[in-house]
Amino acid sequence: MHEFVNVELWRKWREEAYARFKSDIEIGYVDTDIVDLIECVFQTDNYFTTSSCSGRIVVLDAMYPWLRDEAYIVFKKHTTIEVNEIESLIYTQRPLNRYWLISSGPIIHFVARSLEAAMELIKNVRSMGFKHSGIISLNPAGVVVEIISGTWTSFLLMDSEGLVVEPSALSRIVAIANEILLEGKRRLNNLKTYFCSLPRR
């Protein structure tokens, strides 16, 4: 297969991405759950990362759970949550639109050094539960691959008319949201095992 990535440009981009990763750690921007994984990725011959999220639980005030504009994050945590954190929200406030409790899995952007490396990554992570992964951009400095775990679920808690869920079921919903977050972190751990076992440069 023809190599259209310019390896010098790719290495330069990798250096910049690594410097940014290191400074983001200092500032506290990087989830601690994901630091070891990213360190291992930067040690491989073929990949680096530009952005990552290890998964999180949020309450979004929006008409639909996929919105980013006209959407307000009113609660956010990268760890498991307690039912009283949600209760204190829904029993004291009303949404402008709708309150969605969203538990989402990891999402990571990789930059591969070649198309072959990108396709190998997609094939390998699919078996680790990252099924909606694909090449999202091709440029001379690298092949950008988005890796998404399918572990995502929303729960509509409340709309402008009031509660949508049974108050007595709230603890079961929170338990499921936590299970989903932890399943994402398990898949992330598989990814770490995979990357930390690759040959180091």
Add this chain to the structure above:
Amino acid sequence: MHEFVNVELWRKWREEAYARFKSDIEIGYVDTDIVDLIECVFQTDNYFTTSSCSGRIVVLDAMYPWLRDEAYIVFKKHTTIEVNEIESLIYTQRPLNRYWLISSGPIIHFVARSLEAAMELIKNVRSMGFKHSGIISLNPAGVVVEIISGTWTSFLLMDSEGLVVEPSALSRIVAIANEILLEGKRRLNNLKTYFCSLPRR
């Protein structure tokens, strides 16, 4: 950019895919919402489709809404639904696991004739609301692109302990599920407008 797709193989695959599409229409396998779009795609120089779903509303009996194995579809429609269709389900049956009402948008697999054509497709459909789209497979017969609309939401209706949603809120949930289905179909319509405006071969 180097052309690694063998155009003869790609054309052969396209012929087979078109024959299958035509026979699927006869059998009734193809959503009528999507037929015109696919016809236009097959008339372009650079693309064909291998599989497609225009979006649907299902009730899934499963531990988690993304599961396919150990998951049972107990209700499925490609059009908007009525609240009594859901009531008659949850008031007469109990889930083995959990009942999730899932409203999902279009998902289509395209095969592009070149990497450039694949990347142009991804760039163009992103602005039409298909944001999680990417190349999922590269082979000598074509570049496979998965196009997914972000319009997806699940509602947990019931678990083994009973109802999770307020019975009085069920009609609001059904209304939102229908809005989401229709938003997916609007995005599909944008896709149709785009493909039917491309030069025909």
